[in-house]
Amino acid sequence: MRVKSPWMPRLAEGSAATPSERLVAALAEDILEGEISTGDRLPAHRDLADKLGIGVGTVTKAYGILERRGLVRSVKGSGSFVALTQTRRGPLIDLSRNVPPAVVNERLLAGTFTAIAKRVDADLFNDYPPLGGHDEHRRLLAHWFARLGMEADPSRLVLTGGAHQAIAIALSVTCGTGGTLFTEAQTYPGVFALARHRGIRCVGVDMDDEGMMPDALDRMLTEKKSGPSALYVTPTMQNPTTATMGRIRREAIVSVCRAHDVAIIEDDVYTLAADTSLPPLTMLAPERTFYANSLSKTLNPALRIGGLVVPESMYAQVETALQATTIMVPPLSCAVMEQWLLDGTVEAVSQAIQDESKRRIALARSLLGDMMRNTEHRGYHIWLPMPQQEAQRLAHAASALGVRVTPPESTAADPDAPDGGVRLCLGSASIAELSTALAGIARLRVEVHQPDSRLAL
Structure with a gap:
């Protein structure tokens, strides 16, 4: 008797995304957030297609993409299973929150509060x-x-x-x-x-x-x-x-x-x-x-x-x-x-943030090249201009890769406008995480621009 899958079938939001993209995004999110665990069975292709009202070929395509990204494994004669060896709540790398790089440490905070306690007027x-x-x-x-x-x-x-x-x-x-x-x-x-x-x-x-x-x-x-x-x-x-x-x-x-x-x-x-x-x-x-x-x-x-x-x-x-x-x-x-x-802490912290931001912008430029809008400033975010439909496909694909980006529709005054892009926030992730995420984004950008690519969604 076939074991029932614990996954509750759904498609991710996204009016401009294809059914396979939405299925990939939904499964990837639930796998990465621990809603379904390593070894859990996924629904059979035809069962899932019937429940979601999509084609069997769409399910096959989505499972194949997830398998190539290491989230799913297929066993001949047995079905498809979650393959991620380690999961945690939330996306693995978050490039959606626009915050400055973290340069404030415990020693600085301890010194600050000690100085405040000695100087501040309790009134x-x-x-x-x-x-x-x-x-x-x-x-x-x-x-x-x-x-x-x-x-x-x-x-x-x-x-x-x-x-x-x-x-x-x-x-x-x-x-x-x-x-x-x-x-x-x-x-x-x-x-x-x-x-x-x-x-x-x-x-x-x-x-x-x-x-x-x-x-x-x-x-x-x-x-x-x-x-x-x-x-x-x-x-x-x-x-x-x-x-x-x-x-x-x-x-x-x-x-x-x-x-x-x-x-x-x-x-x-x-x-x-x-x-x-x-x-x-x-x-x-x-x-x-x-x-x-x-x-x-x-x-x-x-x-x-x-x-x-x-x-x-x-x-x-x-x-x-x-x-x-x-x-x-x-x-x-x-x-x-x-x-x-x-006491000059503002100058020291702001200079450290500028230096780190400059380093991160340089890393992004080395990995993304002409994909990102050129900027001479040392901010915390970069912009990848592209048609809005490609931006939504990239966001879905990044989610399946374990990278959260700013939802393209969230920055658009008119989400249905043809031109758009993807904002990548560079301040929150570690340098190692950022390098991994940006390299993945660079590959995905090529894929979503070439929908006939083998790895395209």
């Missing part, structure tokens, strides 16, 4: 701070911004729990509920989540090698219906495409926004890795620009502290939004920020 922990943060903390953060090329008046700066919260606050006072947010055609996935939460409609604006195109933005704003709106844009080391606007492009974007009287939300979290001679948009249009930056993205994701530089006329509304949301940044985060800015 800071016994009461609520002012809504925008203590004056000395705002001055320190403004000084750090200035070293990045952003001259910020501390009186227009509020402390936030990272750049994500800063963007959320800016959205609440510019678009309200149900407004319109214009973004790059490819952009930070988190802004879509924030917009959905507030019922804000996102409209993608066409891009070129410098990022958002002013003519396309002008056309979109001209066609816009009535109601509140704002522009969300990352002029430097754009996420995910790595595009950086030159000065002329920045001035053109500002000119379009002034002509249409549209507020600007500027995300500048990657400026540490870039040319600080390029002015932030808020220095070109301080009357309408909300500038978000963060030590979380610059130094360490656990340090949830950032800042929002606000147009003077909107400061009271921002304070109201702060009062209605988080009220304050945790005092311990403020104490760590203060200590690091005063």
Whole structure:
């Protein structure tokens, strides 16, 4: 009697993927996450085809791909079995989380907390701070911004729990509920989540090698219906495409926004890795620009502290939004920020991160070559431009290989647009893991571009 398979048949999500791709992705995910174990029997080809409503040949093709990747073995006369010798929860290598390389160690943290304990005023922990943060903390953060090329008046700066919260606050006072947010055609996935939460409609604006195109933005704003709106844009080391606007492009974007009287939300979290001679948009249009930056993205994701530089006329509304949301940044985060800015740790950590990022970018370039968009900056992510359908196939194939990448549809303002790509985040994995993952991605990129290849999905 044939032993029943413990696997619950399913196909992975992905409207642009073929049934075999979706079956490979679903099985690979469940094998790598331990849902089915080494030695477990897989369903017979015809049984699985009947349950999923797909062809027997599709199942045969998927099993063959999984076998070549070492996840499945076939035994003549007995069937197909899970072959992975070691599994663990989650993907083996994660290139989906955009965090800086880890350079903060236990010794540094111990020294930091010892210094804080000797110096800190306990009263800071016994009461609520002012809504925008203590004056000395705002001055320190403004000084750090200035070293990045952003001259910020501390009186227009509020402390936030990272750049994500800063963007959320800016959205609440510019678009309200149900407004319109214009973004790059490819952009930070988190802004879509924030917009959905507030019922804000996102409209993608066409891009070129410098990022958002002013003519396309002008056309979109001209066609816009009535109601509140704002522009969300990352002029430097754009996420995910790595595009950086030159000065002329920045001035053109500002000119379009002034002509249409549209507020600007500027995300500048990657400026540490870039040319600080390029002015932030808020220095070109301080009357309408909300500038978000963060030590979380610059130094360490656990340090949830950032800042929002606000147009003077909107400061009271921002304070109201702060009062209605988080009220304050945790005092311990403020104490760590203060200590690091005063004792030089910020410079040491940021330089170490830049050096490690440069090393990782060089590794990616050596393995991916022309597959990746060329970038001169030392950021934490790279961009592989390609048609959106190929991007989805690559993401599915990478999952089967044990590599998680940013889902292509998550960065697209219009997931059905023909052009897209895959973002690879280089900061989280070890160098050895990164080398293995990128080598696999390079091979898969060729395969998904040549669908008749023997290993193609």
